[in-house]
Amino acid sequence: MTSDSRDFILSNLRAALAANPVRVPEARPRAASPPWSGSAQDLARAFEAAGASARVCASPQDLARELVRVAREHGAARAAVWGHPAIAGLGLDRELEQAGVAVVRASGGPDRARACRPSWPGENLSCREAAGADLGLCVADAVLAASGTLVLRSGPGRPRSHALLPPVFVALASPATALADLDGLMPVLDGWIGEKALSGVFCVTGPSATGDIEFVLVRGAHGPPTVVVLVADFPL
Amino acid sequence: MNGPSPDFPSRAARAAGDPDLRRVMRRAVAHLAGLRTRALAAMPDAEDRRDRAAAARARALAALPDLLEGLTARLTEAGATVHFARDATEANAIIGRLAVSRGVRLAVKGKSMVTEELGLNAHLQSLGVTARETDLGEYIVQLAGQSPSHIISPALHLSREDVARLFEEKLGKRGETHEELTRLAREALREDFLAAGMGITGVNAAVASAGAVVLVENEGNIRLSAACPRIHVAVMTLEKVVADLADLADLLAVLPPFATGQGLPGSLSFFLGPRRPGEADGPEEFHLVVLDNGRSRLLADPVLSQILRCIRCGACLNVCPVYAAVGGHAYAYTYPGPIGAMLAGALRPAEDQGRRAFACTLCGACAQACPVRIDHPAVLLELRRRAGAAGRSPLPDALAAACALALGHPLAYGAAVSALRRLDPGLNRLARLPGLKGLRTYLGQREGTGLKTPLEPGAGQGRP
Numbered sequence: 001m002t003s004d005s006r007d008f009i010l011s012n013l014r015a016a017l018a019a020n021p022v023r024v025p026e027a028r029p030r031a032a033s034p035p036w037s038g039s040a041q042d043l044a045r046a047f048e049a050a051g052a053s054a055r056v057c058a059s060p061q062d063l064a065r066e067l068v069r070v071a072r073e074h075g076a077a078r079a080a081v082w083g084h085p086a087i088a089g090l091g092l093d094r095e096l097e098q099a100g101v102a103v104v105r106a107s108g109g110p111d112r113a114r115a116c117r118p119s120w121p122g123e124n125l126s127c128r129e130a131a132g133a134d135l136g137l138c139v140a141d142a143v144l145a146a147s148g149t150l151v152l153r154s155g156p157g158r159p160r161s162h163a164l165l166p167p168v169f170v171a172l173a174s175p176a177t178a179l180a181d182l183d184g185l186m187p188v189l190d191g192w193i194g195e196k197a198l199s200g201v202f203c204v205t206g207p208s209a210t211g212d213i214e215f216v217l218v219r220g221a222h223g224p225p226t227v228v229v230l231v232a233d234f235p236l
Numbered sequence: 237m238n239g240p241s242p243d244f245p246s247r248a249a250r251a252a253g254d255p256d257l258r259r260v261m262r263r264a265v266a267h268l269a270g271l272r273t274r275a276l277a278a279m280p281d282a283e284d285r286r287d288r289a290a291a292a293r294a295r296a297l298a299a300l301p302d303l304l305e306g307l308t309a310r311l312t313e314a315g316a317t318v319h320f321a322r323d324a325t326e327a328n329a330i331i332g333r334l335a336v337s338r339g340v341r342l343a344v345k346g347k348s349m350v351t352e353e354l355g356l357n358a359h360l361q362s363l364g365v366t367a368r369e370t371d372l373g374e375y376i377v378q379l380a381g382q383s384p385s386h387i388i389s390p391a392l393h394l395s396r397e398d399v400a401r402l403f404e405e406k407l408g409k410r411g412e413t414h415e416e417l418t419r420l421a422r423e424a425l426r427e428d429f430l431a432a433g434m435g436i437t438g439v440n441a442a443v444a445s446a447g448a449v450v451l452v453e454n455e456g457n458i459r460l461s462a463a464c465p466r467i468h469v470a471v472m473t474l475e476k477v478v479a480d481l482a483d484l485a486d487l488l489a490v491l492p493p494f495a496t497g498q499g500l501p502g503s504l505s506f507f508l509g510p511r512r513p514g515e516a517d518g519p520e521e522f523h524l525v526v527l528d529n530g531r532s533r534l535l536a537d538p539v540l541s542q543i544l545r546c547i548r549c550g551a552c553l554n555v556c557p558v559y560a561a562v563g564g565h566a567y568a569y570t571y572p573g574p575i576g577a578m579l580a581g582a583l584r585p586a587e588d589q590g591r592r593a594f595a596c597t598l599c600g601a602c603a604q605a606c607p608v609r610i611d612h613p614a615v616l617l618e619l620r621r622r623a624g625a626a627g628r629s630p631l632p633d634a635l636a637a638a639c640a641l642a643l644g645h646p647l648a649y650g651a652a653v654s655a656l657r658r659l660d661p662g663l664n665r666l667a668r669l670p671g672l673k674g675l676r677t678y679l680g681q682r683e684g685t686g687l688k689t690p691l692e693p694g695a696g697q698g699r700p
Contacts, residue, residue: 006308006320009474009528013301016536022298025609027287030486106516123430126516127464131430147500156514160463164456182488182500186481189506193446196314199511199518200462203504208456212373212389214396215267216414221372222422222429223456223503 033184036145040175040233043145047173050148051206051219052227060090063230067092067137067170068099070228074168076134078102083157084139086172086236092137104129106157127161136166136224139236140173142188146181147205150229153192154200163204169224171204174236238355238383240580240588241568248595251562257393261563264392268554271497272605279493289490290609292483293545296475297535303444303477304526310447314509316522327527328359331436331469334523335365338467340433344425346451346458347371348438349387349548350471350527353570356436367436368428370457372421379406385564385572387550388495393563425457435461435519439472440547441487442524445480447508449524452492454502462507468519470507473527475535475544487547490607495549530583539618540582545608546575552602552612558595567592574602574612581619590623 040056047054057063071079081093083106093103106126130136138158142151150171154160163169179185185203192198208223219225241247251257276282296303308318321327335343343360345351345367357367357378369378373390377383380402384390391399399417404410407424411417437458441450449470451458462468478484492498511518535541553559553573564572569580569592577592593616602612623629629636642652 003320005322005326005528008322009320009526009532010301010304012528012532013304013474013535016532016534016541017298017300019536020538020541022294022535022541024294024298025287025291027291028284030284030288030489124464124466124517127430130517131426144500149500149504154515154518155512156516159515159517160459161517164459164463182504183485186485190446190481193448193506193508197512198508199515200508201506202459203500205500205502205504207502208454209502210372210418210455212371212376212391213394213399213414213417215264215389215392216396218414218418220422221418221455221457222370222425222460 030183033180036178036180036184038145038175038178040231043143043148043173043175043178044229044231046145046148047227047229047231048148051209052148052229054229054231056231056233058233060234063172063232064090064092064095066230068095068101070168070170070230071096071099071101071135074135074226076101076168078104078133079135079137080104080106080130080133080159080162080166081137082106082139082159082162086139087137096137101135104133106159106162124161126159127165130159130161130165133162133166135168135170136162136164137170138163138172140171140177140229142177142179142185143173144181144185144203145178149182149203149205150227151185152202152204153198154202155198160200160202163202164223167220167224168226168228169204169207170228170230172232172236173229174232176235238353238570239584240592242587242589242591244566244568244591244595247568248562248566251566257563258561260393260395261560264386264389265554265556265560268386268389268392268496268550272494272551272554275493275497275499285486285489286607286609288486289547289607290545292478292486293547293608295483296478297541297544299479300475300477300535303479304474306444307442307447307477307524310444311449311509311522311524314447316447316509316524318524318526320526320528322528324354324527324529327354327471327525327529328356330525331356331471332359332363332365334467334469335360335434336363338433338521340365340467342428342432343367343434343436344370344428344432344457344461344465345374346435346437346453346461347374347390348436348471349384349570350438350473351436352384353529354471354527356471365434368425368432370425370429370455370461371453372418372455375421375425376402379403383565383570386553387548387571387575389550393565429457429460429464432461432465434467434469435465436469436471437461439470439476439524440491441484442472442477443479443481443484443506444477446506449507450484451505451507452488452501452503453505454496454498456503459503459505462505462519463517466519467521467523468507468510469523469525471525471527473529474531491547491549494551494605494607534582537582540578540615542610543575543578543582543615545610547608548575549607551605551607555601555605557597557599557601574616578610578612578615578619581616581623585619585622585626589628590619590626593619593623594629
């Protein structure tokens with residue numbers, strides 16, 4: 001029984017610490033993360049430095065045009081799109097459809113599971129749909145300026161797979177959500193987690209990559225080889 | 237369970253005499269060490285970061301049972317299930333039962349040294365569950381029927397040509413370039429991510445105050461393993477917990493730079509339990525398995541407990557001259573290099589018998605490289621002392637006493653070295669002794685010392 005094992009292990013640990021208390025060494029405290037006061041262009045440069053492509057969009061129309069251009073540039077016939085107020089508010093899913101891109105909208109609710117093989121649990125339909133898409137469109141909840149990192153929260157209408165399975169991952173980012181660095185994210189994360197409705201937070205820095213064969217860097221190991229960030233220089 | 241094998245000395249001797257392996261290892265560790273060196277050069281506060289990381293680890297160890305209880309409470313509140321396992325047998329049984337009872341036939345795995353320690357893949361296979369490694373390096377060594385040779389880069393001992401031959405043999409597909417080979421693996425594993433009933437990962441850190449399981453990666457396979465399958469099982473050794481997000485930040489300030497030379501990894505993920513109502517993907521079940529396997533006993537040891545600070549960055553491997561000479565497989569244990577020598581001696585002393593602790597030059601490069609300030613030489617010397625006290629020294633008592641006398645007294649040391657140089661001025665005749673093939677290979681590759689015998693003309697001038 002793991003509860004017996006739990007008691008056994010915790011009891012061992014308490015006895016160990018009673019016999020050998022751990023000394024905590026001194027350390028200089030970390031400097032507080034500074035507030036970020038850069039521009040959309042600064043963010044775009046940070047994303048580019050991380051290996052993504054970034055475009056600053058001055059208006060909703062500009063952003064919609066850029067999104068369609070990205071879809072055409074990469075020959076996207078099908079897009080997996082988050083059900084996010086910013087995407088709906090800008091009509092981006094309609095823009096894609098008008099450009100001839102079929103849109104798979106994230107659906108909440110239980111899987112419509114279908115068994116691939118009789119003895120296996122059914123696969124996740126949302127993941128299967130994302131795997132068949134050429135482009136995934138999500139919205140970053142925060143961005144880290146120092147590293148060009150996109151911070152994504154999972155949730156209803158925000159499947160994890162949309163930023164993972166399509167070969168092109170497009171993220172909308174706003175300077176209004178920019179934090180200086182990872183240290184600055186921690187108090188924000190504390191607040192999000194305190195809401196208790198969160199299953200995951202994912203900090204994505206650049207495209208998927210690997211150096212596992214002779215340390216030669218190759219993009220697109222399992223996640224997307226291409227990341228495009230559309231930086232909205234207007235309220236999202 | 238994979239304990240330290242007794243044939244480490246013979247495997248090390250064979251590896252040391254393999255010039256191809258030596259060449260590959262030299263290039264590999266130089267590359268990894270170079271990544272870290274460049275990252276640290278760009279980090280003016282590197283020493284402060286190491287101090288903070290060491291303090292964060294010490295804080296965690298000092299409150300370990302309370303933190304584990306806090307972590308358990310928060311994850312349970314979020315709908316996860318936390319299992320405690322005393323040993324590998326129990327951990328394997330927990331995961332195996334989960335897989336079988338849920339009808340899982342295929343599990344996809346992120347890179348996890350603790351599951352190597354468990355021998356989990358073989359256990360699952362015995363239950364009819366295929367465990368497919370998805371990290372590219374792990375996938376390659378799994379196809380090759382080998383074990384990982386490095387904590388961070390499991391296939392660093394294999395060349396592109398080796399991988400191309402392997403993929404042609406096992407996948408029936410030919411690739412030449414690094415890009416083509418990576419694409420072949422991506423295509424081969426894509427359906428597995430979608431079809432698997434279970435995703436199994438390790439844990440880089442677990443944050444007690446947040447109820448968060450934290451993982452770092454670059455490929456995206458860990459996030460996929462936790463997005464598509466219905467069940468996510470995360471396995472961690474009990475010391476991986478940290479108190480709060482501030483302490484996590486201290487660890488993340490050193491882990492990516494010291495491991496791969498990065499500021500941040502490609503993906504840094506916080507897993508907070510199963511999917512919430514209304515979510516379309518993510519696991520329906522989230523399980524955390526907390527493994528002891530001898531570590532709670534280690535916490536009581538005044539010298540060895542510091543091993544539990546380790547964050548598995550691999551930095552000690554990349555600077556170790558012994559690891560560079562013999563590679564990871566020679567260690568014949570889940571964990572190679574200096575961390576492997578410490579864990580083998582501390583967790584499995586009867587099986588290890590101090591062998592790996594004695595395979596150390598005591599140069600101290602590992603301690604200098606360690607981001608959490610583990611004093612590797614002190615630990616290894618203590619393991620040697622204990623092995624000697626238990627009658628397991630590799631040297632006969634008389635020879636060990638003679639070495640101790642020579643090394644402990646400057647006059648005796650000087651006399652011994654002078655005598656040796658009289659017999660062998662270039663310090664290379666020793667290599668002709670039988671049974672020292674590895675030493676012969678090493679000496680054949682190094683430059684001459686330029687040493688002169690003490691009474692030769694020119695002695696004492698120029699190079700020492």
